[in-house]
Amino acid sequence: MLILGIETSCDDTSAAVVEDGIRVCSSVATNQDAFHAKYGGIVPEIASRQHVALLSAAIEDAAQRASVSLDGIDGIAVTRGPGLIGSLVVGVASAKALAFALHKPLYGINHLHGHIFATFLDRDGDVPHYPLLTLLVSGGHSQLVEVESATEMHVIGRTTDDAAGEAFDKSARLLGLPFPGGPEIDKLAREGNPQAIKFPRHRAEPGSLDMSFSGIKTAVRYFIESDEGKKASKADIAASFQTAVVDVLMQRLAMAFERKPYTSVVLSGGVAANSALQHALRDWGKRTNVPVFIPPPKYCTDNAAMIGAAAAHQGEAVRVDPLTLSADPNLPFEL
Ligand code: KG4
Numbered sequence: 190m191l192i193l194g195i196e197t198s199c200d201d202t203s204a205a206v207v208e209d210g211i212r213v214c215s216s217v218a219t220n221q222d223a224f225h226a227k228y229g230g231i232v233p234e235i236a237s238r239q240h241v242a243l244l245s246a247a248i249e250d251a252a253q254r255a256s257v258s259l260d261g262i263d264g265i266a267v268t269r270g271p272g273l274i275g276s277l278v279v280g281v282a283s284a285k286a287l288a289f290a291l292h293k294p295l296y297g298i299n300h301l302h303g304h305i306f307a308t309f310l311d312r313d314g315d316v317p318h319y320p321l322l323t324l325l326v327s328g329g330h331s332q333l334v335e336v337e338s339a340t341e342m343h344v345i346g347r348t349t350d351d352a353a354g355e356a357f358d359k360s361a362r363l364l365g366l367p368f369p370g371g372p373e374i375d376k377l378a379r380e381g382n383p384q385a386i387k388f389p390r391h392r393a394e395p396g397s398l399d400m401s402f403s404g405i406k407t408a409v410r411y412f413i414e415s416d417e418g419k420k421a422s423k424a425d426i427a428a429s430f431q432t433a434v435v436d437v438l439m440q441r442l443a444m445a446f447e448r449k450p451y452t453s454v455v456l457s458g459g460v461a462a463n464s465a466l467q468h469a470l471r472d473w474g475k476r477t478n479v480p481v482f483i484p485p486p487k488y489c490t491d492n493a494a495m496i497g498a499a500a501a502h503q504g505e506a507v508r509v510d511p512l513t514l515s516a517d518p519n520l521p522f523e524l
């Protein structure tokens with residue numbers, strides 16, 4: 190089954206063709222880095238106008254690279270939320286028009302579910318098994334999710350303030366690094382000492398898997414403004430900050446696993462591309478003998494292949510009428 194995936198929830202304009210929810214035939218993405226450099230972050234109005242300008246070409250490109258005509262596609266999948274409303278409506282309107290005109294089934298996908306199914310892409314059969322535990326860490330979300338099946342998922346822990354990616358982006362800005370700051374901190378941290386500065390780690394409340402990252406971010410700000418901070422190397426600050434975030438994430442993940450064993454552990458969302466987090470999770474997997482799965486970096490961050498994959502895995506549960514589908518910036522996580 191060939192699915193055309195469309196993803197425009199934030200600032201990446203993406204289209205992809207995915208076969209049977211596991212093989213990527215093509216994946217096209219254009220980012221808006223030029224605007225990030227100019228404005229220091231995402232401007233929702235600009236992001237949505239860019240989607241209008243770029244999406245049709247991205248869809249045609251994805252079909253061409255997969256050597257398939259749009260008529261040869263079996264279904265169309267689109268992110269319906271959560272995300273920026275002005276961005277989401279561009280993808281949703283295009284998908285509805287295509288599904289209606291081509292008489293193809295339409296699938297309305299939750300962006301966060303897409304991140305989870307990114308883990309099934311291009312793995313040559315070596316895929317995670319249910320029930321799985323996923324640490325879903327992106328620019329807008331940080332949560333631990335128990336995935337019983339493709340359509341039954343429960344959030345068992347979440348951030349109570351900033352998302353991990355947001356903490357990376359804000360701390361990077363304090364260090365004078367460009368947006369998005371996560372990959373910049375990741376790169377700079379390789380030259381630094383992760384033990385140089387002891388940033389605070391949020392401790393879990395009894396019985397809770399919730400986490401917090403605003404304290405670490407504030408501590409980075411105070412440190413940079415202090416006399417000691419003015420003399421410290423940026424690489425040491427980046428490495429110490431990154432270690433503090435990874436410690437909190439790994440501690441909650443280990444706690445969740447102690448409560449209940451899962452068949453596999455999956456890392457998902459943009460922050461899953463972080464090399465220190467990947468290293469810590471692989472290490473934990475070796476020590477505990479639990480199979481861990483991490484998508485390649487291009488499928489960790491926002492992409493349309495993961496949206497096509499989600500449609501194939503979730504099937505009828507997410508099939509929607511092209512005439513009634515609407516974007517929902519606050520789409521609830523559970524189906
Ligand atoms: O999933 P994503 O592409 O978009 C959202 O749905 O939010 O995640 C974007 C986030 C940004 O905060 C970005 O800084 C972060 O993922 N990110 C990283 C890395 N690559 C992307 N954070 C840490 N290390 C990375 N290598």
Ligand code: ZN
Nearest residue numbers: 327459490491
């Ligand atoms: Zn995302």
